[in-house]
Amino acid sequence: MKLSQFGYDLPEDRIAQYPAENRDESKLMVLHKKTGEIEHKMFKDVIDYFNEDDIFVMNDTKVFPARLYGNKEKTGARIEVFLLRELNPETKLWDVLVDPARKIRIGNKLYFGDDESLVAEVIDNTTSRGRTLRFLYDGSYEEFRQALKDLGETPLPKELNREVEPEDEERFQTIFAKKEGAVAAPVAGLHFSKHLLKRLEIKGVKMATVTMHIGLGTFAPVEVEDLSKHKMDSEQAFITEETCAAVNEALDNKRNVCAVGTTTMRTLESAVSSNGRLNTFDEWTNKFIFPPYDFSIANSMITNFHPAKSTLMMQAAAFAGYDLLKKAYDVALKEDYKFSTYGDAMLIID
Missing domain, CATH: 2.40.10.240 (QueA-like)
Incomplete structure:
Protein backbone atom coordinates (compact mmCIF):
# COMPACT_ATOMS: atom_id res chain seq x y z
CA MET A 1 0.00 0.00 0.00
CA LYS A 2 0.95 3.65 -0.35
CA LEU A 3 1.55 6.30 2.29
CA SER A 4 -0.88 8.69 0.62
CA GLN A 5 -3.75 6.23 1.22
CA PHE A 6 -3.56 6.99 4.95
CA GLY A 7 -3.97 10.73 4.76
CA TYR A 8 -7.01 12.55 6.15
CA ASP A 9 -7.81 16.02 7.45
CA LEU A 10 -8.01 16.26 11.23
CA PRO A 11 -9.22 19.58 12.67
CA GLU A 12 -7.11 20.68 15.63
CA ASP A 13 -10.13 20.81 17.91
CA ARG A 14 -10.61 17.05 17.46
CA ILE A 15 -7.28 16.27 19.12
CA ALA A 16 -8.10 15.58 22.77
CA GLN A 17 -6.15 17.99 24.95
CA TYR A 18 -7.13 16.25 28.17
CA PRO A 19 -8.29 12.74 29.12
CA ALA A 20 -11.87 11.90 29.99
CA GLU A 21 -12.73 12.70 33.61
CA ASN A 22 -13.05 8.96 34.29
CA ARG A 23 -10.75 6.61 32.42
CA ASP A 24 -13.45 4.18 31.33
CA GLU A 25 -15.97 6.80 30.20
CA SER A 26 -14.41 7.84 26.93
CA LYS A 27 -16.34 6.97 23.79
CA LEU A 28 -15.92 3.51 22.30
CA MET A 29 -16.53 2.73 18.64
CA VAL A 30 -17.05 -0.97 18.02
CA LEU A 31 -16.14 -2.26 14.55
CA HIS A 32 -17.43 -5.66 13.48
CA LYS A 33 -15.05 -6.93 10.82
CA LYS A 34 -17.32 -9.60 9.38
CA THR A 35 -20.44 -7.47 8.96
CA GLY A 36 -18.99 -3.97 8.75
CA GLU A 37 -21.40 -2.85 11.50
CA ILE A 38 -20.33 0.13 13.62
CA GLU A 39 -21.66 0.65 17.15
CA HIS A 40 -21.26 3.64 19.46
CA LYS A 41 -20.68 2.85 23.13
CA MET A 42 -18.78 4.00 26.21
CA PHE A 43 -15.47 2.33 26.93
CA LYS A 44 -16.75 0.58 30.05
CA ASP A 45 -19.20 -1.28 27.75
CA VAL A 46 -16.23 -3.25 26.36
CA ILE A 47 -17.03 -5.88 28.99
CA ASP A 48 -20.20 -6.80 27.05
CA TYR A 49 -18.16 -8.19 24.15
CA PHE A 50 -16.12 -10.71 26.14
CA ASN A 51 -16.92 -13.83 28.16
CA GLU A 52 -15.39 -16.11 30.75
CA ASP A 53 -11.91 -17.37 29.82
CA ASP A 54 -11.43 -14.81 27.08
CA ILE A 55 -8.16 -12.95 27.63
CA PHE A 56 -6.94 -9.36 27.41
CA VAL A 57 -3.24 -8.81 26.77
CA MET A 58 -1.85 -5.48 27.98
CA ASN A 59 1.46 -3.67 27.60
CA ASP A 60 2.77 -3.05 31.14
CA THR A 61 5.54 -0.64 30.17
CA LYS A 62 5.89 2.44 32.35
CA VAL A 63 6.62 5.92 31.02
CA PHE A 64 9.60 7.77 32.46
CA PRO A 65 9.94 11.58 32.39
CA ALA A 66 11.87 11.62 29.15
CA GLU A 153 8.93 16.04 32.72
CA THR A 154 6.08 13.85 31.49
CA PRO A 155 6.67 13.47 27.73
CA LEU A 156 3.29 14.54 26.39
CA PRO A 157 3.13 14.41 22.59
CA LYS A 158 3.80 17.76 20.91
CA GLU A 159 0.45 17.53 19.10
CA LEU A 160 -1.31 18.33 22.39
CA ASN A 161 0.28 21.77 22.13
CA ARG A 162 0.06 22.60 25.83
CA GLU A 163 2.18 22.64 28.95
CA VAL A 164 2.42 19.56 31.14
CA GLU A 165 0.06 19.78 34.11
CA PRO A 166 0.28 17.93 37.45
CA GLU A 167 -2.46 15.43 36.59
CA ASP A 168 -0.56 14.30 33.49
CA GLU A 169 1.99 12.46 35.61
CA GLU A 170 -0.72 10.02 36.68
CA ARG A 171 -3.01 10.07 33.62
CA PHE A 172 -0.19 9.46 31.13
CA GLN A 173 0.37 6.05 32.75
CA THR A 174 -1.84 2.99 32.53
CA ILE A 175 -3.02 1.66 35.89
CA PHE A 176 -1.09 -1.57 35.18
CA ALA A 177 2.22 0.14 34.28
CA LYS A 178 5.11 -1.64 36.04
CA LYS A 179 8.31 -1.81 34.01
CA GLU A 180 9.87 1.57 33.35
CA GLY A 181 11.35 2.22 29.94
CA ALA A 182 8.84 3.91 27.60
CA VAL A 183 8.89 7.46 26.28
CA ALA A 184 5.15 7.35 25.56
CA ALA A 185 2.17 5.58 27.07
CA PRO A 186 0.49 2.60 25.40
CA VAL A 187 -2.58 4.77 24.93
CA ALA A 188 -5.22 2.07 24.41
CA GLY A 189 -4.49 0.95 27.96
CA LEU A 190 -5.23 4.41 29.37
CA HIS A 191 -8.97 3.68 29.14
CA PHE A 192 -8.92 0.91 31.74
CA SER A 193 -9.95 1.79 35.29
CA LYS A 194 -9.50 -0.31 38.42
CA HIS A 195 -13.27 -0.69 38.58
CA LEU A 196 -13.48 -1.99 35.00
CA LEU A 197 -10.63 -4.46 35.58
CA LYS A 198 -12.45 -5.76 38.65
CA ARG A 199 -15.70 -6.18 36.68
CA LEU A 200 -13.81 -8.12 34.00
CA GLU A 201 -12.22 -10.31 36.67
CA ILE A 202 -15.60 -11.07 38.23
CA LYS A 203 -16.92 -12.05 34.80
CA GLY A 204 -14.03 -14.49 34.42
CA VAL A 205 -12.12 -12.60 31.73
CA LYS A 206 -8.40 -13.22 32.14
CA MET A 207 -5.54 -10.73 31.95
CA ALA A 208 -1.97 -11.16 30.74
CA THR A 209 0.85 -8.72 30.08
CA VAL A 210 3.66 -8.19 27.65
CA THR A 211 6.21 -5.41 27.74
CA MET A 212 7.23 -3.17 24.86
CA HIS A 213 9.20 -0.08 25.79
CA ILE A 214 7.74 2.41 23.36
CA GLY A 215 10.37 4.53 21.64
CA LEU A 216 11.03 6.25 18.36
CA GLY A 217 9.92 3.27 16.28
CA THR A 218 6.26 3.77 17.12
CA PHE A 219 6.20 7.48 16.33
CA ALA A 220 8.86 8.11 13.70
CA PRO A 221 7.20 9.48 10.55
CA VAL A 222 6.94 7.35 7.44
CA GLU A 223 8.83 9.17 4.72
CA VAL A 224 8.47 6.76 1.77
CA GLU A 225 5.39 6.38 -0.42
CA ASP A 226 5.94 2.62 -0.80
CA LEU A 227 5.25 1.26 2.70
CA SER A 228 7.29 -1.87 2.06
CA LYS A 229 10.39 0.33 2.07
CA HIS A 230 9.78 1.85 5.53
CA LYS A 231 12.16 0.63 8.24
CA MET A 232 10.93 0.77 11.83
CA ASP A 233 13.33 1.76 14.58
CA SER A 234 13.74 -1.18 16.97
CA GLU A 235 11.99 -1.27 20.33
CA GLN A 236 12.67 -3.62 23.23
CA ALA A 237 10.01 -6.20 24.05
CA PHE A 238 9.47 -9.06 26.50
CA ILE A 239 7.00 -11.92 26.81
CA THR A 240 7.11 -14.26 29.81
CA GLU A 241 6.39 -17.98 29.99
CA GLU A 242 3.35 -17.18 32.14
CA THR A 243 1.85 -14.98 29.44
CA CYS A 244 2.61 -17.55 26.75
CA ALA A 245 0.85 -20.27 28.74
CA ALA A 246 -2.26 -18.11 29.31
CA VAL A 247 -2.52 -16.95 25.70
CA ASN A 248 -1.83 -20.37 24.20
CA GLU A 249 -4.45 -21.94 26.46
CA ALA A 250 -6.98 -19.41 25.20
CA LEU A 251 -6.02 -20.18 21.60
CA ASP A 252 -6.26 -23.94 22.18
CA ASN A 253 -9.76 -23.49 23.63
CA LYS A 254 -10.82 -21.10 20.87
CA ARG A 255 -11.37 -18.21 23.26
CA ASN A 256 -11.08 -14.56 22.30
CA VAL A 257 -7.64 -13.00 22.61
CA CYS A 258 -7.78 -9.20 22.70
CA ALA A 259 -4.62 -7.17 22.11
CA VAL A 260 -4.87 -3.90 24.02
CA GLY A 261 -3.05 -1.46 21.75
CA THR A 262 -0.82 -1.53 18.71
CA THR A 263 2.36 -2.09 20.73
CA THR A 264 0.86 -5.17 22.38
CA MET A 265 -0.15 -6.48 18.95
CA ARG A 266 3.33 -5.87 17.50
CA THR A 267 4.90 -7.66 20.45
CA LEU A 268 2.63 -10.68 20.03
CA GLU A 269 3.24 -10.83 16.29
CA SER A 270 7.00 -10.67 16.87
CA ALA A 271 6.93 -13.92 18.84
CA VAL A 272 4.77 -16.33 16.85
CA SER A 273 5.92 -19.95 16.54
CA SER A 274 5.69 -21.98 13.35
CA ASN A 275 2.51 -23.63 14.63
CA GLY A 276 0.80 -20.30 15.32
CA ARG A 277 1.35 -20.22 19.06
CA LEU A 278 3.05 -17.61 21.25
CA ASN A 279 6.71 -17.95 22.22
CA THR A 280 8.63 -16.24 25.01
CA PHE A 281 10.47 -13.15 23.83
CA ASP A 282 13.37 -11.02 25.09
CA GLU A 283 14.60 -9.09 22.07
CA TRP A 284 14.38 -5.87 20.10
CA THR A 285 11.76 -5.84 17.37
CA ASN A 286 11.38 -3.60 14.34
CA LYS A 287 8.25 -5.33 13.07
CA PHE A 288 6.16 -3.04 10.88
CA ILE A 289 2.57 -4.14 10.28
CA PHE A 290 0.55 -2.64 7.43
CA PRO A 291 -2.13 -3.98 5.05
CA PRO A 292 -2.36 -6.68 3.95
CA TYR A 293 -1.24 -8.77 6.92
CA ASP A 294 -2.37 -12.08 8.43
CA PHE A 295 -2.50 -11.95 12.22
CA SER A 296 -1.67 -15.08 14.19
CA ILE A 297 -2.59 -14.51 17.84
CA ALA A 298 -5.24 -11.89 18.65
CA ASN A 299 -8.70 -11.93 17.09
CA SER A 300 -9.76 -8.60 18.62
CA MET A 301 -7.99 -5.35 19.30
CA ILE A 302 -8.44 -2.10 21.21
CA THR A 303 -6.83 1.02 19.80
CA ASN A 304 -7.27 4.79 19.64
CA PHE A 305 -7.89 7.07 16.65
CA HIS A 306 -4.44 7.85 15.34
CA PRO A 307 -2.77 10.65 13.37
CA ALA A 308 -2.82 10.54 9.58
CA LYS A 309 -0.05 8.54 7.90
CA SER A 310 1.13 7.07 11.20
CA THR A 311 2.34 3.49 11.61
CA LEU A 312 -0.34 3.17 14.31
CA MET A 313 -3.14 3.92 11.87
CA MET A 314 -1.59 1.53 9.33
CA GLN A 315 -1.54 -1.32 11.81
CA ALA A 316 -5.15 -0.71 12.79
CA ALA A 317 -6.06 -0.79 9.09
CA ALA A 318 -4.24 -4.09 8.69
CA PHE A 319 -6.38 -5.60 11.46
CA ALA A 320 -9.74 -4.04 10.63
CA GLY A 321 -9.34 -3.98 6.88
CA TYR A 322 -8.40 -0.78 5.08
CA ASP A 323 -11.87 0.11 3.79
CA LEU A 324 -13.59 -0.48 7.12
CA LEU A 325 -11.01 1.55 9.02
CA LYS A 326 -11.30 4.49 6.63
CA LYS A 327 -15.08 4.33 7.01
CA ALA A 328 -14.68 4.27 10.80
CA TYR A 329 -12.47 7.36 10.76
CA ASP A 330 -14.99 9.20 8.57
CA VAL A 331 -17.74 8.28 11.04
CA ALA A 332 -15.57 9.31 14.00
CA LEU A 333 -15.04 12.75 12.49
CA LYS A 334 -18.79 13.18 11.93
CA GLU A 335 -19.75 11.86 15.37
CA ASP A 336 -17.40 14.07 17.38
CA TYR A 337 -14.97 11.41 18.52
CA LYS A 338 -11.70 12.69 19.97
CA PHE A 339 -8.40 11.64 18.45
CA SER A 340 -4.83 10.91 19.56
CA THR A 341 -3.26 10.12 22.95
CA TYR A 342 -6.07 11.26 25.25
CA GLY A 343 -8.78 10.57 22.69
CA ASP A 344 -11.51 7.97 22.35
CA ALA A 345 -11.15 4.25 21.70
CA MET A 346 -12.03 1.66 19.09
CA LEU A 347 -12.71 -2.04 19.60
CA ILE A 348 -12.19 -4.16 16.48
CA ILE A 349 -13.79 -7.60 16.69
CA ASP A 350 -14.89 -10.35 14.35
Missing part, protein backbone atom coordinates in the same frame (compact mmCIF):
# COMPACT_ATOMS: atom_id res chain seq x y z
CA ARG A 67 11.78 15.32 28.23
CA LEU A 68 14.57 17.49 29.67
CA TYR A 69 15.54 21.09 29.10
CA GLY A 70 19.18 22.13 29.24
CA ASN A 71 21.37 25.06 28.33
CA LYS A 72 24.14 24.96 25.79
CA GLU A 73 27.59 25.89 27.05
CA LYS A 74 28.82 29.43 26.33
CA THR A 75 25.66 30.64 24.55
CA GLY A 76 23.18 29.47 27.19
CA ALA A 77 20.68 28.59 24.45
CA ARG A 78 17.74 26.54 25.78
CA ILE A 79 17.75 23.05 24.26
CA GLU A 80 15.09 20.39 24.55
CA VAL A 81 16.49 16.89 24.99
CA PHE A 82 14.12 13.95 24.52
CA LEU A 83 15.58 10.73 25.93
CA LEU A 84 14.93 7.79 23.61
CA ARG A 85 17.08 4.86 24.62
CA GLU A 86 19.76 4.07 27.16
CA LEU A 87 22.69 2.58 25.26
CA ASN A 88 25.08 1.80 28.11
CA PRO A 89 24.28 2.16 31.83
CA GLU A 90 27.95 2.07 32.84
CA THR A 91 29.06 4.90 30.57
CA LYS A 92 25.68 6.70 30.76
CA LEU A 93 25.26 6.84 26.98
CA TRP A 94 21.83 7.74 25.60
CA ASP A 95 20.24 8.14 22.19
CA VAL A 96 18.25 11.37 22.25
CA LEU A 97 16.44 13.87 20.06
CA VAL A 98 17.41 17.53 20.39
CA ASP A 99 15.53 20.67 19.45
CA PRO A 100 16.67 22.96 17.89
CA ALA A 101 19.06 20.45 16.34
CA ARG A 102 20.95 22.94 14.18
CA LYS A 103 22.63 24.36 17.28
CA ILE A 104 23.92 21.05 18.64
CA ARG A 105 27.16 19.60 17.33
CA ILE A 106 29.60 16.90 18.41
CA GLY A 107 31.66 18.15 21.33
CA ASN A 108 29.02 20.55 22.66
CA LYS A 109 28.12 20.33 26.33
CA LEU A 110 24.65 20.79 27.80
CA TYR A 111 23.93 21.77 31.41
CA PHE A 112 20.76 20.70 33.23
CA GLY A 113 19.14 22.00 36.40
CA ASP A 114 19.32 25.36 38.12
CA ASP A 115 22.59 24.34 39.71
CA GLU A 116 23.87 22.73 36.49
CA SER A 117 24.51 19.56 38.49
CA LEU A 118 23.98 17.34 35.46
CA VAL A 119 26.14 17.75 32.36
CA ALA A 120 26.03 15.91 29.03
CA GLU A 121 28.45 15.90 26.12
CA VAL A 122 27.39 15.31 22.51
CA ILE A 123 29.51 12.49 21.09
CA ASP A 124 27.70 11.54 17.87
CA ASN A 125 25.06 12.55 15.32
CA THR A 126 22.58 9.78 14.54
CA THR A 127 19.85 11.46 12.47
CA SER A 128 18.89 15.01 11.56
CA ARG A 129 17.61 15.54 15.12
CA GLY A 130 19.21 12.54 16.76
CA ARG A 131 22.32 12.71 18.93
CA THR A 132 24.20 10.41 21.27
CA LEU A 133 24.92 11.98 24.65
CA ARG A 134 27.31 10.91 27.38
CA PHE A 135 26.10 12.16 30.74
CA LEU A 136 28.87 13.25 33.07
CA TYR A 137 27.79 12.36 36.58
CA ASP A 138 29.95 11.32 39.54
CA GLY A 139 27.26 9.67 41.70
CA SER A 140 25.94 6.11 41.62
CA TYR A 141 23.79 4.82 38.78
CA GLU A 142 20.71 4.96 41.02
CA GLU A 143 21.47 8.59 41.87
CA PHE A 144 21.96 9.37 38.18
CA ARG A 145 18.60 7.87 37.23
CA GLN A 146 16.95 9.77 40.05
CA ALA A 147 18.53 12.98 38.75
CA LEU A 148 17.02 12.30 35.32
CA LYS A 149 13.59 11.79 36.91
CA ASP A 150 13.89 14.94 39.00
CA LEU A 151 14.87 17.06 36.01
CA GLY A 152 12.58 15.44 33.43
